[in-house]
Amino acid sequence: MNLIYVTFVGLFLAPGPGADSVAAGRRIAASVALAAQEYRNGVSGGKIVAPAEVDEARLFLADARRTAGVLSPRLAAGAIADIDRVLELLSRVAPPDSVAAGARHAADHLAAALGAVLDEIPDRTPSVRRGAEVFQRDCSGCHGALGHGDGVAARALNPPPADLTVASKLVGVTPLEFYQRVTIGVAGTAMPAFETRLPTADRWAVALYTSTLRQVAPAGDVPVALRSFPTVATLTDSAVLAALGPQATSARLAAVRAFQPPQDERPASAAVFTAVRDKVKQAIDLAHRGQHEQAANTAFDAYLTFEQIETVVRAKNSDLATRLEAEFATLRARAAGGAARAELDGVERDLAASLEQAERVVSDRMSPLNLFVQSLVIILREGLEAILIIGALIAFLMKAGAAHRKRDIHIGVGAAVAMSLLTAVLLETVFVLSPAHREALEGATMIVAVGVLFYVSYWLLSKMEVAKWTAFVKQRLAVAVTGGSAFALASAAFLAVYREGFETVLFYKALFVEGGTLGDTFIPVTAGLVVGGVALTLIYVAINRWGVRLPLRPFFGITSAFLYYMAFVFAGKGIAELQEGGLVPTTILLGWPRFSTLGIYPTAESMLGQGVMAVLAGAALIWIFGVQRRRDALRAVTVAGAMTGDGELAANPRGSIPEPEEAMLRSLERMEADLGALKSEVERLRQTVVDVSVEDIVKR
Numbered sequence: 001m002n003l004i005y006v007t008f009v010g011l012f013l014a015p016g017p018g019a020d021s022v023a024a025g026r027r028i029a030a031s032v033a034l035a036a037q038e039y040r041n042g043v044s045g046g047k048i049v050a051p052a053e054v055d056e057a058r059l060f061l062a063d064a065r066r067t068a069g070v071l072s073p074r075l076a077a078g079a080i081a082d083i084d085r086v087l088e089l090l091s092r093v094a095p096p097d098s099v100a101a102g103a104r105h106a107a108d109h110l111a112a113a114l115g116a117v118l119d120e121i122p123d124r125t126p127s128v129r130r131g132a133e134v135f136q137r138d139c140s141g142c143h144g145a146l147g148h149g150d151g152v153a154a155r156a157l158n159p160p161p162a163d164l165t166v167a168s169k170l171v172g173v174t175p176l177e178f179y180q181r182v183t184i185g186v187a188g189t190a191m192p193a194f195e196t197r198l199p200t201a202d203r204w205a206v207a208l209y210t211s212t213l214r215q216v217a218p219a220g221d222v223p224v225a226l227r228s229f230p231t232v233a234t235l236t237d238s239a240v241l242a243a244l245g246p247q248a249t250s251a252r253l254a255a256v257r258a259f260q261p262p263q264d265e266r267p268a269s270a271a272v273f274t275a276v277r278d279k280v281k282q283a284i285d286l287a288h289r290g291q292h293e294q295a296a297n298t299a300f301d302a303y304l305t306f307e308q309i310e311t312v313v314r315a316k317n318s319d320l321a322t323r324l325e326a327e328f329a330t331l332r333a334r335a336a337g338g339a340a341r342a343e344l345d346g347v348e349r350d351l352a353a354s355l356e357q358a359e360r361v362v363s364d365r366m367s368p369l370n371l372f373v374q375s376l377v378i379i380l381r382e383g384l385e386a387i388l389i390i391g392a393l394i395a396f397l398m399k400a401g402a403a404h405r406k407r408d409i410h411i412g413v414g415a416a417v418a419m420s421l422l423t424a425v426l427l428e429t430v431f432v433l434s435p436a437h438r439e440a441l442e443g444a445t446m447i448v449a450v451g452v453l454f455y456v457s458y459w460l461l462s463k464m465e466v467a468k469w470t471a472f473v474k475q476r477l478a479v480a481v482t483g484g485s486a487f488a489l490a491s492a493a494f495l496a497v498y499r500e501g502f503e504t505v506l507f508y509k510a511l512f513v514e515g516g517t518l519g520d521t522f523i524p525v526t527a528g529l530v531v532g533g534v535a536l537t538l539i540y541v542a543i544n545r546w547g548v549r550l551p552l553r554p555f556f557g558i559t560s561a562f563l564y565y566m567a568f569v570f571a572g573k574g575i576a577e578l579q580e581g582g583l584v585p586t587t588i589l590l591g592w593p594r595f596s597t598l599g600i601y602p603t604a605e606s607m608l609g610q611g612v613m614a615v616l617a618g619a620a621l622i623w624i625f626g627v628q629r630r631r632d633a634l635r636a637v638t639v640a641g642a643m644t645g646d647g648e649l650a651a652n653p654r655g656s657i658p659e660p661e662e663a664m665l666r667s668l669e670r671m672e673a674d675l676g677a678l679k680s681e682v683e684r685l686r687q688t689v690v691d692v693s694v695e696d697i698v699k700r
Contacts, residue, residue: 022116024070027195028079029107029118030180031064032086036103037177040096048093052159052188057099059187061087075113082106119176122204122308125229125261130314131209134202139210142190147213157190167214167237175233175257179207199325201310208257215254222252222259232256269362272309273355276302280331280355284348287335296336303328306355313358320358327351353579353586356603360576363596368524370597371511374566375528378507382500383536390493412493419494420501424509447574448506454567454616507566564617571613572599575606 035057042053061083068079086102111118136145142157144150147164154161164170182203185193194203226232226243240256241248279302286295306324314321331347339347390413508529512521576599578584584605592602600610 021071022114024067025110025114026118026120027067027184028064028110030184031060032103032106034180035060036100039090039099043093043096046093056188057090063187078113079110082109121176121230121233123230126205126208128209128258128260131205134206135209159189164210164213170214171237174236175207175211178210179204182207199310200307212257215257216250218254218258219251220255222255226256227259269309272305273359276306276355279305280351283331283335284344287344288341292336292338296332299332299335309362312362317361324354324358327354352588356586356588371521371524372528374511375525376532378504379529379532380535382504386497386500387540408490409493412490413497416494416497416501419498420505423502424505450567450570450574568610568613569599571609572601572606575609576601
């Protein structure tokens with residue numbers, strides 16, 4: 001663990017009242033409990049059968065006696081007297097049960113004097129997976145990868161490391177006792193104390209994992225009464241088997257030890273983060289009022305509260321968890337040391353920003369249904385637009401008598417699909433090759449997706465009218481068809497499909513980033529993609545075989561609204577990713593609501609980005625349904641009034657005659673359209689003549 005955290009814990013164990021006394025009391029309680037356990041292993045039938053175990057018990061009690069010296073004189077006197085009575089029991093080779101009762105009395109007496117709980121058992125079950133990671137990193141060097149005591153350093157150790165897989169020797173060791181050993185070490189052995197090396201959550205995780213190494217493969221259900229970790233943490237294997245009743249088996253015992261509750265941390269974590277923020281604010285207020293000792297103790301309470309969720313944060317972002325530990329240490333040191341108001345405010349801002357990122361790490365997971373719906377809408381929208389454009393292109397060719405040129409369209413479509421797949425590969429490769437800047441790259445991707453989503457949403461709204469959509473398609477396709485070039489036609493198809501393909505790749509990448517881990521997003525996103533693909537196939541067949549016509553206005557309206565919703569969410573979450581990458585500062589807005597589903601976070605930067613999106617949306621609606629619609633209506637009236645039945649300019653009332661430049665442009669547009677249609681007709685007739693000539697030659 002880093003030096004700052006070591007200093008942090010060292011401060012907790014320093015002499016003094018309050019939080020420091022509680023920390024010392026916990027060490028004393030752990031030491032006397034382990035002494036009783038070691039004594040039980042070394043005494044049988046009133047005789048010492050394993051002197052080394054009894055010696056370890058004495059060493060644990062000696063450590064407890066030394067630790068009692070940091071307490072206040074009154075507390076120290078009572079604790080030392082209780083420890084001495086346990087030492088006297090050892091000297092008389094008293095029954096192990098008597099020693100255990102004496103150890104428990106010493107711990108309970110000290111807990112009552114301190115007014116605190118000394119067995120710091122978490123309410124939530126520690127993560128076995130996290131425990132395995134910590135074990136491989138910090139314990140396997142001595143105990144071996146599988147816990148057999150055969151690590152690379154084991155040969156040089158005397159006594160050798162314990163074999164953690166032998167059930168007969170460890171049947172009486174509870175997870176709490178494993179935690180105590182990890183915390184204070186084992187006197188007389190090479191087992192170090194991890195109290196200043198590992199946070200509490202990691203020590204509990206590795207203690208629980210160690211409790212599973214001696215078990216067989218788990219099988220069977222776990223009774224509700226044994227799903228509470230505070231209950232099973234203090235039970236030996238024999239006690240668990242007794243609680244299981246007549247159906248107790250080794251496999252069910254293993255299932256109890258390895259039980260992990262459903263991993264939905266969001267409801268509990270929200271309350272934890274709220275409590276942590278409240279305690280941090282209280283500590284800062286106390287420090288501002290000059291109550292430095294109370295401020296330091298409250299800062300310690302804030303850290304202890306954060307430890308309830310620290311395991312989850314560390315499992316998902318270990319660097320962030322380590323940074324939070326350092327910032328909590330800084331808060332306590334500055335609060336206790338009488339730092340200036342400006343310095344304390346700066347510490348509070350840094351801690352608030354890190355807590356905000358930690359809550360995002362824990363809580364920001366979209367529901368599978370939300371991921372499925374977004375995935376489905378993306379593929380349907382992008383695929384339908386491509387189908388509509390390509391279908392219109394083919395229909396235009398058929399009407400113009402150029403059906404033989406459909407091959408050019410197919411070439412363009414195939415090239416666009418291949419290029420879209422290549423784009424996906426390149427985008428994912430960039431992310432894999434740049435892990436150090438992952439948050440920045442993900443944030444940049446989401447911000448780009450915001451721009452594209454908003455543009456597409458605006459474009460769909462502007463094409464809601466069937467006449468506008470028809471004019472757009474004809475304008476796009478007339479040039480390609482009448483150009484007479486196979487490349488022009490293939491390019492039109494390529495650009496139409498690749499634009500949709502590129503948008504699809506970009507949107508799905510942003511969706512995976514928003515959804516969290518690959519395991520959480522893969523199934524719902526893939527399901528939406530598959531269902532959407534099947535639906536597109538059916539729609540394509542229906543349009544081409546049975547002439548089904550889609551209701552463009554509601555389709556464009558609904559998909560436009562949904563794409564804007566995605567753009568709004570991506571704006572907030574994209575800025576959050578950039579904040580995690582350190583490219584954008586984090587300014588906390590105290591009291592601002594949090595709705596992670598909408599990408600709304602209590603930071604000034606994310607709210608500014610989403611505020612811009614809201615303003616742009618309002619401006620787009622005003623432009624399309626206000627200004628643009630009035631312009632189109634006025635233009636239609638002036639054109640109708642400006643032209644007579646045979647196409648000549650009419651005498652219109654004042655104000656209805658268009659400007660000369662506008663009238664000339666409209667005339668040129670009509671001429672261009674007429675020439676395009678005439679050119680298509682000439683091409684069709686030419687092809688017809690050629691076909692007839694070939695038939696005549698064949699007949700002759």
